[in-house]
Amino acid sequence: MNDRYRIIGPLYDVLAAVFSLGQIDRCKIAMHDYIRPGDKILFAGVGQGRDAIEAANRAGEVTVVDLSESMLNIFNRKIQGRSFPHQIRQAHSDILAFEEHDQYDMVFGNFFLNVFPPELEFEILGHLVKLAKPGGSVVVGDFSLPKGGAVSRLFQNIYWYIADTLFYIMAQNAFHPVYDYAAQMRQLGLEIMEVRTFRVFGDERYYSIRGRKLQ
Numbered sequence: 001m002n003d004r005y006r007i008i009g010p011l012y013d014v015l016a017a018v019f020s021l022g023q024i025d026r027c028k029i030a031m032h033d034y035i036r037p038g039d040k041i042l043f044a045g046v047g048q049g050r051d052a053i054e055a056a057n058r059a060g061e062v063t064v065v066d067l068s069e070s071m072l073n074i075f076n077r078k079i080q081g082r083s084f085p086h087q088i089r090q091a092h093s094d095i096l097a098f099e100e101h102d103q104y105d106m107v108f109g110n111f112f113l114n115v116f117p118p119e120l121e122f123e124i125l126g127h128l129v130k131l132a133k134p135g136g137s138v139v140v141g142d143f144s145l146p147k148g149g150a151v152s153r154l155f156q157n158i159y160w161y162i163a164d165t166l167f168y169i170m171a172q173n174a175f176h177p178v179y180d181y182a183a184q185m186r187q188l189g190l191e192i193m194e195v196r197t198f199r200v201f202g203d204e205r206y207y208s209i210r211g212r213k214l215q
């Protein structure tokens, strides 16, 4: 299997922290207040997984899925020697091959969907919705849709394309405009419960959106 994150993976969290002045880390755990002890929580494309570790510390029953063996190795080094109220389950898998439908109280796709080209991205978001329990949540943390005046939108787009170009070169991520996750989540039948936004250099750059799957 071609491990696209082998080279950039070890640098991922440091790059994200510097590029976002720490806001990406905050965005990824923005909805963690909703985690109740014993909730089944899934992290799709977990990467280094600080957000998953934080969820496990809150006594969530955490499952992580990632296609990259090197990313899972880094995750394993991070949790080595630590104990959690529930052991963290790991799956080395393509998310589309992971079919535990209607099982999860919360499904997180943090900075995950932006990896994919448009049609696949929408298919994968639909798949994340299937993995959530009826009444459960799907949380998407990612670059927010550029908004405001023309100059502000231009800077937000430049900011996104700097990141996208780097990951296009280093990890063969898709090259595309920022996705409108909130609109897609509504289209897939989720009720948007909450959006938390994160600013860098005066503009909103990231958001975490929590959508509820109907019963």
Ligand SMILES: C[S@@+](CC[C@H](N)C(=O)[O-])C[C@H]1O[C@@H](n2cnc3c(N)ncnc32)[C@H](O)[C@@H]1O
Residues within 6 Å of the ligand: 005, 012, 028, 044, 045, 046, 047, 048, 049, 065, 066, 067, 068, 071, 093, 094, 095, 096, 109, 110, 111, 112, 115
């Ligand atoms: C941009 S990184 C984000 C990692 C993490 N969620 C974060 O916010 O730091 C995307 C992650 O998705 C994983 N990934 C890419 N395609 C995948 C797929 N089809 N199924 C599961 N994981 C995938 C990559 O290996 C990588 O770890």
